[in-house]
Amino acid sequence: MTDEDWRLSDQETYLHGRKFRWAAWWPYRDGWDHDHCDFCFAEISADTTGHADFNEAWVTADDGYHWICPQCLEDFRTRFAFEVQAGPPREPSGSIGKLR
Numbered sequence: 428m429t430d431e432d433w434r435l436s437d438q439e440t441y442l443h444g445r446k447f448r449w450a451a452w453w454p455y456r457d458g459w460d461h462d463h464c465d466f467c468f469a470e471i472s473a474d475t476t477g478h479a480d481f482n483e484a485w486v487t488a489d490d491g492y493h494w495i496c497p498q499c500l501e502d503f504r505t506r507f508a509f510e511v512q513a514g515p516p517r518e519p520s521g522s523i524g525k526l527r
């Protein structure tokens with residue numbers, strides 16, 4: 428049986444039913460300069476030099492540790508029973524959170 432999305436590994440064990448909020452990226456610890464989406468590994472960073480995929484994304488509301496990009500949250504929110512606090516700002520053309 429391989430109807431599994433390539434992005435799935437063991438996220439269910441630690442992300443099922445978690446609450447997420449929309450946030451601009453910040454360093455969880457001093458010295459960290461980026462994180463990755465827990466599913467697709469898109470880069471989420473405050474970096475403005477142009478290689479980050481997102482500078483805002485969804486983050487676990489309680490510990491601020493796990494980041495998920497907008498696309499993956501949409502794709503997995505039902506399966507994982509995510510609770511989502513307030514949506515991202517509405518922007519046209521699906522460019523939410525994308526660096527331009």
Ligand SMILES: [Zn+2]
Binds near residue numbers: 466497
């Ligand atoms: Zn993703």
